[in-house]
Amino acid sequence: MANTEQFPGVAALLEVMQRLRDPESGCPWDLQQTLTSLIPYTIEEAYEVAAALTEGNLAEIKDELGDLLFQVVFYTQLTSEQGQFTFDQVAQQTADKLIRRHPHVFAESSAQSDAEIKAQWEQIKQQERAAKGETAxxxxxxxxxxxxxxxxxxxxxxxxxxxxxxxxxxxxxxxxxxxxxxxxxxxxxxxxxxxxxxxxxxxxxxxxxxxxxxxxxNPEHALRRTNHKFKQRFQAIEQRLAERNTAATELSLAELEQEWQLVKAQLKTAAND
Missing domain, CATH: 1.10.287.1080 (MazG-like)
Structure with a gap:
């Protein structure tokens, strides 16, 4: 099994996290954080990853993925300090779970089609929940x-x-x-x-x-794309109006709709070029 020596970037990130949480020389803000105080930041980082993926900017995607990974490292630093579990244990448990849920890759299994694999996945998850003693x-x-x-x-x-x-x-x-x-x-x-x-x-x-x-x-992805498209189009209208020293509030709904259709056609043409 791989260790952090084979992944120097992971080792460096874990060391940085330990330094940030050092009781004597660490960062005051990081030292104040708890498992629950980090929740809003984790959610924010996850959405920023999704936004970067929607934009398709690879440099931004790399940066935001790093920020999200840091959240995982932060949580496991806190649990490690509490004597619970470490980053490596979380990674190992996830690897074991993925192996267990993919018998068509790592073990003998006849599942081949997407439908069979999905059914097998759900069956294994049901077995895992039953093993935990969860109510059926x-x-x-x-x-x-x-x-x-x-x-x-x-x-x-x-x-x-x-x-x-x-x-x-x-x-x-x-x-x-x-x-x-x-x-x-x-x-x-x-x-x-x-x-x-x-x-x-x-x-x-x-x-x-x-x-x-x-x-x-994916409905979340579809709505995110539509939100981005709406924002892009309306900001283009705002730019057109700013060039004419006009505010959106000065136009009637019919006039704004006309601007919308013009921008929509322009952006569609630019996308097809």
Missing amino acids: SVFNGIPDNLPSILTAQKLQKRAASVGFDWDNIVPVLAKVREELAEVEHELNAQRLDKEALADEIGDVLFAVVNLARHAQV
Whole structure:
């Protein structure tokens, strides 16, 4: 098994972390941190990795991956100080788990197709959860604090793993239309019930995540791309208006829509060049 001597970069990072946490000569900020105080920074770094990947800038991706890795190193420095576990033990446990969950690569297994491999993966995970003594549920192990889109996707995948799923995309599309009709019904009600409307909009979002899953599109990635595209287009409008010493608030909705269509066409042309 590899050790840090074969990975000098890992060894250097671990040493830097130890120096930062040195009780006498370390960094005051780093010395104040706990396993829970680091949570917001870890989430932020994960999103920055996702943003860099969306942009496709390799230098930025390398930098953000390093920042995210540092979070893992920080956590394991704290647990090591507490006599719990080290970075190397986390890496070893992960390697063992991946080997265990890939018998089609590391052991004898007849699974070959994507569907067979996924079914095998879920079966092994169920066995692992049972070995931990967890109450039997297909949803065991799904954290409560994941982003809602990711939670919906995981819930749907788990339900599908035991057969609760449509076998093609046609009824999924029909379900999206059905949920949209229910939103429209609530909006047209004589008295607006905001709780009921929120429930129906939630159902639409859940159905759209299901549509993305059946279309083999990552909904979080798709929405992130759309957010980036919207931001890029609107900032282009702001730039056009700034060149004319005009603010967006001075234009009517129809005029802003005209600017939007012009920018959209320009950016599309530039992308195709």
